[in-house]
Amino acid sequence: MDLLNALIAFLNYVFVPGVAYGSQLALGALGVTLVYGILRFSNFAHGDTMAMGAMSAVLLTWLFQSWGLSLGPLPTALLALPFAIGLTILLLLGTDRVVYRFYREKKAKPVILVIVSLGVTFIYNGITRFIIGADDQNFLDGERFIISAREFKAATGLDEGLSFKTTQGITIVTAIIVVALLFWFLNRTRAGKSMRAYSDNEDLALLSGINPERVVMITWMIVAGLATIAGVLYGLDKTFKPFTYFQLLLPIFASAIVGGLGNPLGAIAGGFVIAFSEVTITYAWKKILVYLMPESLEPSGLVQLLSTDYKFAVSFVILLIVLLFKPTGLFKGQSV
């Protein structure tokens, strides 16, 4: 029995990665849920919007690095982030103007918009690959760790090390700031209130003189910000590869639906539910159990419920369960 080491191992391999991944999913799911709430369709292009935003950040980071700019211990990508968000805002507003607005004015069925967004997905994907290629790109610099496993061991004298990567720290801090800002905006400002009104009841909002095009524009701008931040954080924490962002669609949608589509608070909760389920189910628990169990009972296998290749299956199964038992999600979302 060695509770302390077990706790450290749990924090190191399950909790910290889970929180970081959950924050990334939550930011992604917030974008999906906002588009759903205001524009009323499931935006399949969101994953590739994240890829485009992250790509702009990667290219700007390289540019800044070549100029010799840096943030010291922090990654240069943070410096590039605001500019990348600007580029993504231009991209999304342009897409809305050229593509989505036509269908909005025609009051097309949501499913048509979903198909259109699938077309946009592949155009974005094509542009991303065209510009930066389909391979992994590394754009992380600065300090690697806030706490490294070796320092932690030396400082505490425990067998297990706890490492806390800079990217994980940045992810968590950024997510908290962004979410706080978003909720402040939605609840306290006039523009945010008009967005919520439009989402709740379109006709009533129009009657009270809210300009729908303005609401839509603000929504796209916020979504661009959220998507870029989520994409950059994911790229910093794991790796930037265009195709992974398409695959992130499933956990992101699962998060948004688990929380209740159209409900921002639900998107955050859903992100963490999905992230922790994924991490706990695909983690090999042997390491932790060894500390907790008497030697005679030590598990022989890895005690891994599912191999990591099936992490998408986890979000999918949770999605199915939610659809079966509570189609509106944990927090009451919209159901049209």
Next chain:
Amino acid sequence: MNATLKNTALFGIIALLILYVGFEQSWNSALLIIAMGLISSIMALGVNLQWGFAGLFNVGIMGFVALGGLAAVLVGMPPTEGAFAAGGFGVIGALVLGALTIFATILVMRRMAAGWRRSLVVIVILVAGFFLFRALLDPSVERIESINPAETGYLGGLGLPVLLAWPVGGLFAAGAAWIIGKTALGLRSDYLAIATLGIAEIIIAVLKNEDWLSRGVKNVIGVPRPVPYEIDLQNSPAFVERAAGFGFNAVEASTLWVKVLYIALFAIVLVVLMWMSQRALHSPWGRMLRAIRDNEVAAEAMGKDVTARHLQVFILGSAICGIAGAMMTTMDSQLTPGTYQPLRFTFLVWVMVIVGGSGNNFGAVLGGFLIWFLWVQVEPMGFWLMNLITSGMDLHSPLRAHLLESASHMRLLTMGLVLLLVLRFSPRGLIPEK
């Protein structure tokens, strides 16, 4: 110009395009385009059934196609010597146990009153079932995969004629569609899209990782063929003589003849499915589906069971995709799970249906041929275009190298553009629904 004439002209243009490839490039590529065009048309027919007839949005075509491919392996390949004795019963037992667990859970959910007692029982059944399943499955899998891993290391198939795999592939896909449909139909339309997106990713993940089933990324090669092998034809004096009579050498004639045979087989399947789809379109059932598509509320008020009809048509359409998948794996005579990409198998079929004309079976077939032709020819065209754009640049400039290198990504862009343009300017497609 009346509709029939226009449609004939459209199909005539496709024929001309293929003839052009035959004369300019090679007859082998032309025949390959026809064969893959037939398979694409069948997939498009399946999706048209779902989207055109019923308005269901399926983004998991790739998964159903891959299941068809799996059927070709499981039916056509010879069984691996000793694999079944080593772990076959364990694996099957585990799968049956897994199914029983889920069945028991459903039973408990139905029979017991809601409350913490039911939740507890359900959790106990699921957890116990999962661990028993793994306890039974893992050792069997290990034993199967240790049998000559370089060449087999999987259960193998049944060694039956591979043509049987085509209906079986349809059944596999129908099974998966049933599970998805049961959960996601009856909710709002986006949920079906997301659920199908998920199942497709998972089916591919299973094929990639369950080596005992499909050899995973080690690929299954040499799936038996329903048509003769080229080398046998070349060794047959009668064939060589006949080929010489037409002025072909034996090697070229054999490759062409094999493709012609495949095309004949595929064409039979397409004609049968086409006949069935046309009958369905003009039957009371087809009219009911379109009524549901156009106004769900009104149809429901008339006493039509919307969810049941949706489930029916979703299963049928997916089964057709499964059949096409089995046919494709049969022609490639290999299953390579790594090559299944959503772009190629889901998105492309969507472009075919939308461009061809959703709701019209002939449109789906036309779209299948046209888009497949573009898909094959866009890459050379992309290189040509890039060469043209970069021809004025310095030979060693990095921009030129980058542009030439990226030309292969043009496909994504082109297909996305084609879809958006057609949806915007001609949403009814080339051959609109009547």
